[in-house]
Amino acid sequence: MAFRLRKPLALAVAVTAATILSGCVGTGAAPAASEGGGAHTLTIWHAYAGQPDKVAFIDWALKGFQKEHPDVKLNVVSAEQSSYKTKLQTAMSTGQAPDVFYTLPGGFLKAFVDSGQVLDLNDELKKKNWGDGFIPSAMESVTFKNETYAVPIDMDAAVVWYNKKLFASKGWGVPHTWDEFLSLSAKIAADGEVPVALGNKDSWPATFWYQYGVMREQGSGVVTGMANGDANASFGPKASDAAGMLQTLAQKKYLPTGANGMSDQEANLLFMNGKAAMVLNGTWQIGMSADASKDFDLGYFPFPKVQGGSGDQSDAIAGVAAAFAVSKKAADKQDAVDFLRYMTSPAVMKKYVELRKTMVTLKGATTADVAGPVLAGIVKDVVEPAKHLDPFYDTTMSPKAATVYYSTLQGLIEGSTDPASAAKAIDEAVRAGK
Structure with a gap:
């Protein structure tokens, strides 16, 4: 990214x-x-x-x-x-x-x-x-x-960002698990707001959802290992579950309408204007939110834990x-x-x-x-406690593999591919290494 x-x-x-x-x-x-x-x-x-x-x-x-x-x-x-x-x-x-x-x-x-x-x-x-x-x-x-x-x-870490003032006014609490995240998203949608701002026109914004899913379900270091020729590195069966996490957001309409055709800039405006409650993005979000209105107060929390996931739940995307x-x-x-x-x-x-x-x-x-306090807080709360910092998949992959990765995630969002097929396509593209 x-x-x-x-x-x-x-x-x-x-x-x-x-x-x-x-x-x-x-x-x-x-x-x-x-x-x-x-x-x-x-x-x-x-x-x-x-x-x-x-x-x-x-x-x-x-x-x-x-x-x-x-x-x-x-x-x-x-x-x-x-x-x-x-x-x-x-x-x-x-x-x-x-x-x-x-x-x-x-x-x-x-x-x-x-x-x-x-x-x-x-x-x-x-x-x-x-x-x-x-x-x-x-x-x-x-x-x-x-x-x-x-x-x-520069180095960036990806976290879930939220509008603290909006959460406080609605009485919403910060979720700690994926099930809690989905329950919160249902409440937000029922209240007429977009739960998750995602503008995937340029393809990279959706990558964080899949990568965190793999990290929580399976573990970190998969793409790095494959890129370095580690024969044991592979997207396992749980990669399908990770792909399903992203597709669930789309199917339940927790993403903006037409997310694949919306730019990241447009999605960020939804977030800063209080029309969307959360966004998964890198630490550059701090700079992106600098000109938000006084009614906006940027907060963050680590990507939720996946109960039963075999990955270390403290791991973070950072690279x-x-x-x-x-x-x-x-x-x-x-x-x-x-x-x-x-x-x-x-x-x-x-x-x-x-x-x-x-x-x-x-x-x-x-x-x-x-x-500033927000970035310093992320270093203290997310980066330093993480047992593993997993670099961005798309920058670790070869350009051709990244192209397949992007288009596959777009297919998940629009519903033209299923989670199992998506996980297989990404695995094969990265394994090819070209």
Whole structure:
């Protein structure tokens, strides 16, 4: 996922942001420092368009880098997450890779690594102990066969978010088990509200429901194990039960009407406007909810326990959401690496936490003073108590497997596939590893 849109913006704005010309920094006007004739041109692609908190961060970061490197002329291209992935894959397949590019970790990045298009950063990470500053588990998602090909930027954990003021006004209690969750959803629906905001037009929002279902029913580490060639890793019989959990929400009409055709932005508006009571999303939800009305009070709870499930019920979905890598074809690799160093410096990482209210991969940067009480609470209540942190399935899978994964979950929601068939299709796609 990770990859996650916020308030609806006009498409024209997103298109404009995606076509920033040479010398322009971020999604706004170019600062004066970038207008001069730099000795080098560095082409940077990123997927921070479409959300105000993301745009605020990348504009700030790019202007800071430009100020520190006035001899480098920036050619910045941005897009929102879904269109960005397609754009980058097309560029890679035609040999037109940008110098520096935003990437998902795991299988998405590995496809480019396997085709020989990404610079190995091992030697650079050893200089001045740069690599030692990262959380070790975060580095695993961008490291293949002991070689690291990107620097991880942020980490997200997925929890169930709810409107505390709405719950209090209705007398609804926070559920602790899946049965309690379904009972609560029935009450919410009977009261004329949408129990769960889900806009699955871009496919990734539904993934958390299936993954948590597998984790609670069967256990964590399934997709990671399969991706790493573990012959014993498999979606077992209980994966069908996990798929059934998502389909139950759709069949009981606990999701918005037409969830597969609704964007994540539209679903989030339902949630923030009190028209939907809950949403399962990553910690980026904090930033997405920053502009909600005074009648909205963001709360969270861990994904409910599944009674009888064989997985550890404390486990949480948490993993690297995004990273930056350097193309092997970069004209000036030192400028490109300098940009990665800058983006992962303490000052920039703390600013990221402050503006986006999400965890970062640099040790000691996600502090309470910049993270705020909600994020700090999730670290304390969800991340730290978890026996296992399972990385996002779709970023761990190969791109082809992820495509099957997305379409299969859409089929579950619309009712065109059954839970057993869905679990089998996902298992086969991940096992194929292509």
